[in-house]
Amino acid sequence: MKTFRFIALRLAQAIPVLLGVSLITFVLMAATPGDPIRLLVGDRASPETIAMIRDRYGLDDPILFQYFTYLKNLMVGDIGVSLRYRVPVSQLIAQHYPVTLFLVLYTIVLTLPPVIVLAVWSAKRQNGMADQIIRMMGVLGLAVPVFWLALILTRLFGVKLGWFPVSGFGDTMPGHLLHLFLPALSTMIWVVPILVRTLRSALLIEMNRDYALTGMSKGLGARQVFRTHVFPNSILPTLNLFAVIVAYLLGGSVIVETVYAVPGMGKLMIDSILARDYFVVQGATLVFALTTLLVMLAVDLLSALIDPRVTL
Amino acid sequence: MKLSPMFVTGVALVVLWCVIALVAPKLATHDPYAIDFAAILQPPGAEHWFGTDNVGRDTYSRVIFGARLALYIGLLGVIAPMLIGMTVGLVAGYFGGWIDVVAMRLVDITVPFPFFVLVLSIVAVLGPGIENYFIALALVGWVGYARLARAEALVLRRAEFVLAARTMGFSSGYILLRHVLPNSLSSIVVYLMTDVTLVILFGAALGFLGMGVSPPAAEWGVMIAEGQTYISSAWWISFFPGLAMVLIGVGFALIGDGLARMLRIER
Numbered sequence: 001m002k003t004f005r006f007i008a009l010r011l012a013q014a015i016p017v018l019l020g021v022s023l024i025t026f027v028l029m030a031a032t033p034g035d036p037i038r039l040l041v042g043d044r045a046s047p048e049t050i051a052m053i054r055d056r057y058g059l060d061d062p063i064l065f066q067y068f069t070y071l072k073n074l075m076v077g078d079i080g081v082s083l084r085y086r087v088p089v090s091q092l093i094a095q096h097y098p099v100t101l102f103l104v105l106y107t108i109v110l111t112l113p114p115v116i117v118l119a120v121w122s123a124k125r126q127n128g129m130a131d132q133i134i135r136m137m138g139v140l141g142l143a144v145p146v147f148w149l150a151l152i153l154t155r156l157f158g159v160k161l162g163w164f165p166v167s168g169f170g171d172t173m174p175g176h177l178l179h180l181f182l183p184a185l186s187t188m189i190w191v192v193p194i195l196v197r198t199l200r201s202a203l204l205i206e207m208n209r210d211y212a213l214t215g216m217s218k219g220l221g222a223r224q225v226f227r228t229h230v231f232p233n234s235i236l237p238t239l240n241l242f243a244v245i246v247a248y249l250l251g252g253s254v255i256v257e258t259v260y261a262v263p264g265m266g267k268l269m270i271d272s273i274l275a276r277d278y279f280v281v282q283g284a285t286l287v288f289a290l291t292t293l294l295v296m297l298a299v300d301l302l303s304a305l306i307d308p309r310v311t312l
Numbered sequence: 313m314k315l316s317p318m319f320v321t322g323v324a325l326v327v328l329w330c331v332i333a334l335v336a337p338k339l340a341t342h343d344p345y346a347i348d349f350a351a352i353l354q355p356p357g358a359e360h361w362f363g364t365d366n367v368g369r370d371t372y373s374r375v376i377f378g379a380r381l382a383l384y385i386g387l388l389g390v391i392a393p394m395l396i397g398m399t400v401g402l403v404a405g406y407f408g409g410w411i412d413v414v415a416m417r418l419v420d421i422t423v424p425f426p427f428f429v430l431v432l433s434i435v436a437v438l439g440p441g442i443e444n445y446f447i448a449l450a451l452v453g454w455v456g457y458a459r460l461a462r463a464e465a466l467v468l469r470r471a472e473f474v475l476a477a478r479t480m481g482f483s484s485g486y487i488l489l490r491h492v493l494p495n496s497l498s499s500i501v502v503y504l505m506t507d508v509t510l511v512i513l514f515g516a517a518l519g520f521l522g523m524g525v526s527p528p529a530a531e532w533g534v535m536i537a538e539g540q541t542y543i544s545s546a547w548w549i550s551f552f553p554g555l556a557m558v559l560i561g562v563g564f565a566l567i568g569d570g571l572a573r574m575l576r577i578e579r
Binding site: 016017020021023024028031032033135138139140142143144145146147148149151152154155159247248250251252254255258259269270273274278281282284285288289290292293296 | 318417418420421422423424425426427428429430432433434435436437439506509510513516517520521522523533536539540543544547550551553554557558560561562564565566569
């Protein structure tokens with residue numbers, strides 16, 4: 001019952017944020033210079049056609065009504081039409097979204113092992129070599145431009161060694177994994193230091209808690225205390241960071257997908273910006289925000305299920 | 313307070329880049345914009361230290377001149393977000409009430425947007441160019457500063473010296489400016505250093521994607537994009553500008569990291 005209330009409350013809290021997100025994308029759309037409908041129908045369209053489409057998107061209404069029309073269209077999944085491809089934006093997104101999702105998940109899967117190893121290693125030897133290395137990694141992770149790293153990796157592993165394909169998405173599952181390895185690696189460099197730092201400080205806090213001492217004093221081995229008590233308790237702060245990481249990865253996908261010509265949401269967005277395909281840009285922005293929001297919600301619910309101490 | 317070697321390295325790097333930017337014409341061996349078809353795609357050597365690009369421009373001189381643009385973007389780009397964010401955060405945290413609610417809801421709704429995506433879509437609406445990048449930064453970059461400043465102000469408004477100042481009848485504006493602001497400055501400065509790195513990085517990313525500084529400018533992101541086609545044969549066109557970005561970014565990041573440790577600020 002308590003869990004149910006938590007879920008209901010958390011969902012209710014998400015509604016204003018959801019409205020805010022839609023407001024931001026709406027303002028982006030409304031601020032767009034020129035008449036997008038003109039671009040959509042071309043110069044030779046009849047006034048009737050233009051009037052019909054303007055009516056559908058409520059473009060002649062007062063701005064507040066326009067927002068409501070926008071919201072109403074959002075509800076049924078109508079986020080406009082691509083000026084370039086003449087197909088609904090939702091259709092384009094349906095094509096590109098799975099690719100980006102695959103890339104993000106793949107990156108996360110690749111990220112976890114080094115994060116856990118590095119964090120545990122450095123937590124067990126405080127103020128040692130490991131600490132310095134992780135500090136340097138954090139500094140480098142912040143400073144290295146992803147698009148540059150992606151190019152260098154292309155040259156090194158793709159062209160010179162020929163280990164990995166340097167563009168595209170592949171057709172089969174192994175093909176996907178092979179094609180997306182370098183893109184995933186490029187964004188990883190950015191994310192690993194952040195996660196290591198969080199997990200490490202959580203581990204340090206938990207290691208010095210009384211229950212760890214209790215475990216030791218009743219004769220459990222240090223290894224077992226660490227594995228069954230300290231580690232599980234340290235997962236939560238890192239899990240909470242996950243929404244931020246997903247936002248990072250989505251932002252990074254924009255750049256990485258462009259460099260590696262991966263047909264995902266990021267590439268769709270960049271191509272659409274360059275082609276002034278405004279509806280697609282706005283739709284992609286919205287989808288990026290909704291994804292992060294969903295992950296944030298999922299993480300909150302998950303941590304409430306894992307840890308009974310978590311409350312709103 | 314003991315200065316850590318990493319912090320000193322960071323300061324040295326940043327000072328070095330500032331000097332390079334200032335005396336760029338003296339350091340450059342060639343005109344960064346001079347096209348020389350007799351010397352295209354030359355590998356690094358005695359004449360062209362970092363090689364030449366596909367129209368024979370000297371990569372070394374272009375990297376040197378690029379420092380000017382990078383510092384210009386990084387140092388100017390953070391001013392508006394910092395001022396807006398600090399004002400919003402301090403006022404919201406200090407006064408609380410409806411101002412706080414409004415400000416924090418505004419912060420909440422920008423959280424789900426990946427930062428770079430939001431900057432990109434604003435630039436898409438306004439059009440490419442560095443001025444529009446600055447506008448986009450002012451619109452969304454303040455959020456980080458606001459959260460920090462608010463957290464500081466929430467603690468400081470209960471501090472004894474603030475209560476004392478209030479009892480003595482000083483105005484809220486005076487207390488905010490003379491007591492709350494200076495005491496919250498250290499964590500903001502730490503964040504500022506990270507922000508400079510990110511603003512330079514995203515500015516170059518925009519240049520790389522063709523939405524920032526436009527070619528043929530000697531801007532590092534633009535240069536990396538120009539070298540993209542030649543990455544398998546003439547790697548130096550993209551490599552050196554990127555290396556320069558790493559070195560300038562590491563400089564600011566090390567200062568931030570060092571300050572955070574010296575001031576004992578958890579990040």
